[in-house]
Amino acid sequence: MNHILVTGAAGFIGFHVSARMLSQGHRVTGVDNLNSHYDVSLKLDRLAELQQYPTFQFHEADITDVECLSQLFNESSFQKVVHLAAEVGVRNSLLRPLEYIQSNVLGFVNLLEQCRLKEMEHVVYASSSSVYGANRKIPYSTHDAVDHPVSLYAATKRSDELIAHSYSHLYDLPTTGLRFFTVYGPWGRPDMAVYLFTKAILEGTPIKVFNHGNLKRDFTYVDDIVTGVLGVLEQTPVRTEPVGKATADELTQETVAPYRLYNIGNHQPVGIARLIDVIEQRVGKPAIRENYPMQPGDVLETYADISELQQATGFAPSTSIEQGIDRFVDWYLEYHSRGK
Structure with missing residues (x-):
């Protein structure tokens, strides 16, 4: 049994x-600042589910609070950290840039400092497919250049990857970054497309369809994501010998530091128009579609090359969009039938 810190x-x-690790018998300490950027009651209901496990402990805290985080690490004995706390979303980063820098960059450095001081066994952290920005080559590979982010959110996540590499190189702190590709499923965020579209169709309100639905996302079901995260957590990176002059300093899988970086997605992009079709079929009602132009910071398509994660952990996402939407809608109807 490991004692694992989960931020966010x-x-x-x-x-x-957290739920998967608790069900496997691990001890989990959760940290979250419970901000109000979406309905706090949903966050509290998630916590209520986790608090049914006797091996779960929760601290309401902000990772940007140096003193609070230091105290938490000093009073606990974590072996590993899964860092998922962040300001999320491309469009919101245009509205609250300072908050994104504070949480996603300064908060991450604060966490890494504590992990360095406590000589953590492994830090797994969330990056994002948004780092690929203006790249046109698909599927996206972790070997692709990511020098042109098109949103501040993407820039903060790319910064995290570079900072993590510095800590791994300088202090032998094992870190693994995961570039998440559009995660969905039960207990999902109300500001994400699957939740928004389901709610709108059921209520008979219009759906905002950006770029006339001509966008594709590599929608990945949350259970597949969790399997990937836990598989990575068990694969602690180690320092290696330089492969050769051409690759020794590259920020890729050939880096000599105890550092890894993977895409984690479904490898099956789905068009937004098709996503709406699938939700319509499951809900049994037509959507009211309102077309809008492309939004600043958006990209036309996300598509993950997951071959390196497959090789490292055996990662094999298996949930189709139809199966995933069925499960999400089942949860949505049950959750909201409770008056939520």
């Missing part, structure tokens, strides 16, 4: 990762 434990992915 009341969030969507953090909740599911």
Whole structure:
């Protein structure tokens, strides 16, 4: 049994990762600042599910609070960290840039400092497919250049990858970054497309369809994501010998530092128009579609090359969009039937 710190434990992915680890017998300490950027009651309900496990402990705290985080590490004995706390979303980063820098960059450095001081066995952290920005080559590979982010959110996540590499190189702190590709499923965020579209169709309100639905996303079901995260957590990176002059300093899988970086997605992009079709079929009602132009910071398509994660952990996402939407809608109807 490991003692694992999960930041962002009341969030969507953090909740599911925590629940899986608890069900496997691990001890989990969750941290979350419970901000109000979406309905706090949903976060509290997630926590209520986790608190049914006697091996779960929760601290309401902000990772940007140096003193608070230091105290938490000093009073606990974590072996590993799964860092999922962040300001999320491309469009919101245009509205609250300082908050994104504070949480996603300064908060991450604060966490890494504590992990360095306590000589953590492994730090797994969330990056994002948004780092690929203006790249046109698909599927996206971790060997692709990511020098042109098109949103501040993407820039903060790319910064995290570079900072993590510095800590791994300088202090032998094992870190693994995961570039998440559009995660969905039960207990999902209300500001994400699957939740928004389901709610709108059921209520008979219009759906905003950007770029006339001509966008594709590599929608990945949350259970597949959790399996990937836990598989990575068990694969602690180690320092290696330089492969050769051409690759020794590259920020890729050939880096000599105890550092890894993977895409984690479904490898099956789905068009937004098709996603709406699938939800319509499951709900049994037509959507009211309102077309809008492309939004600043958006990209036309995300598509993950997951071959390196497959080789390292055996990662094999198996949930189709139809299966995933069925499960999400089942949860949505049950959750909201409770008056939520």
